[in-house]
Amino acid sequence: MTSATIAGPHEVLRAQTRWHWSEIAFWLATLLPFVLTPTYLVLGSQIAITALFALSLDLILGFSGIVSLGHAAYFGVGAYTAGLLSTWGWGEPLTGLAAAALAAGLFGYLTSFIIARFRHLALIMITLGIGLVLQEAANSASWLTGGFDGLQGIHTWPIFGALRFDLYGYTAYGYALAGLFVIFLVARRLIHSPFGLALRGIRENNQRMAAIGAPTRAHIRTIYTIAAIIAGIAGAMLAQTTETVSLEALGFQRSADVLVMLILGGTGRLYGGLIGAAVYMVARDQFSGLNPQYWYFWIGVLLIAVVMLLPNGILGGLSLLARRAKAMS
């Protein structure tokens, strides 16, 4: 046999888990804002949190083919859990994260039984519906959530009792970045596992996966719950670092925004959501002088351009360029 010997599945998976130099460079670069742009650390923390949220959507949309227009529901559950816990007098951040993960995971687990049964348009409508139901519920339950005015009086204690959340966002950025990195490692391990391979099989062809004996619905329930937990953690981090929660945390706009970021970066690639979130948030910050109405004009143009010209997002375009360059040389 020559070098064309087909590797077994475990070797293939193991080869994928190896760290590429560009990945290491990427994570080292995330530390640069501490020294290069210390005035933008607050924005940096928001980017890291949004990237985490986009990563959780990527797990279900990019890797499992579950299209969701209501993913902000889980983000909002996490944000409100952490926020409420703090208003009730417990502002310890890490246990707050755990509580938010638990609440969002529970809600995700319950709804995953619905999600796993549907595909296509019915699924899009149901995810949209779940998001809207939750938003209306939070709006109506203003005795609990503060309704339209948002949740007031959140105070986050220092991390480990030592690292205080400062005005410049040093702690916030470090906290959000650490959270993003740890969860990224988990997600990376997850999608390079046999379970992750099964998810990609479900994305490509749900019926064939069922035909070869994979428990597709159980897989979908599992990954949906995991994605809900991650979204909940992202929501809790936003609540803790900004010390506010408003209805906007679980609104349709947030679900649509995160979808746009993920598509912009590239779905089904771990870094797609991260790159997309960074590009989107930095662009929005730069254009913040614009009326939000006009900002959405450019988002619309961008969406059409990405769908028409860059079907696999920024990362897909880059890897295409890299392949072409390799073929040329």
Add this chain to the structure above:
Amino acid sequence: MPPVFGVLFDGLAYGMLLFLLSVGLSVTLGMMNFVNLAHCSFAMLGGYVTVTLTNDFGWPFFATLPAAFVAAAAASAVLEQVFFRRFYNAGELDQCLLTIGIVFISIAAAAYIYGTINQPVQLPAYLQGSIAFQGLTLSIYRLFLIGIALLITIALVAMLEATRFGAQVRAAVNNQRMARGLGINVDALFALTFALGSGLAGLGGALAIQLVGLDPSFAFTYLIYVLIVVSVGGLGSISGSFAAAMLLGVSDVAGKYYVPAIGAFLIYLVMVVLLMWRPTGIFGRRA
């Protein structure tokens, strides 16, 4: 008569409006499986055409209605040729993203031209006011709306059931590949149906101003209602859309009247539950 009849009447008028707004999407979705989230942008365009023509050019309200229809139909035909056509075989996510992009652009354009305030429309005197009937006060405009929607429904059903065009549309909705195999030009048929459906949405948008107002968020707010009608009624089914629109119209008005605290919550919950029970809609035939 007890107020329940008043609520029923308002609900029916609202349901008629929802039917006009959504029937086009139902047929195009059923035919091409194309998820057009920009459908209500065409409705909004129709609304703004009517507002501009009545307020700035002094056209009578009635003359603006055909103009709203034509403008929305023409705009949708152009977009269909330039963008949508390439996405009939793409996944529903790409279709969603493309059309959400168009919604964003349309909202921003409307806000740029008209501002975010609610646009008033000048109705002719004979459509204003209300008449008393058995102790109920029925708004003349709502009566007019119900009448015009019923006329259009009858015309649509007659066209689909009795004309050659209608038979081709039914064939394409039922089985697109088979229809192609029989030599029906499905692409041309679809372009025409698409323009017709968007035109009806434009007409609905023009008629909606008096009832629900018109501002740039119209394209999103009513998109959700339209999607509920379409997905609950079943794709490609006119009778299903009609029934779902009536159900939604009456329950929305009744919900806001009797339990104002949870009005919209109830609608969304009913939609989720109905979809779980029948994923292809109440009258849906296809899996």
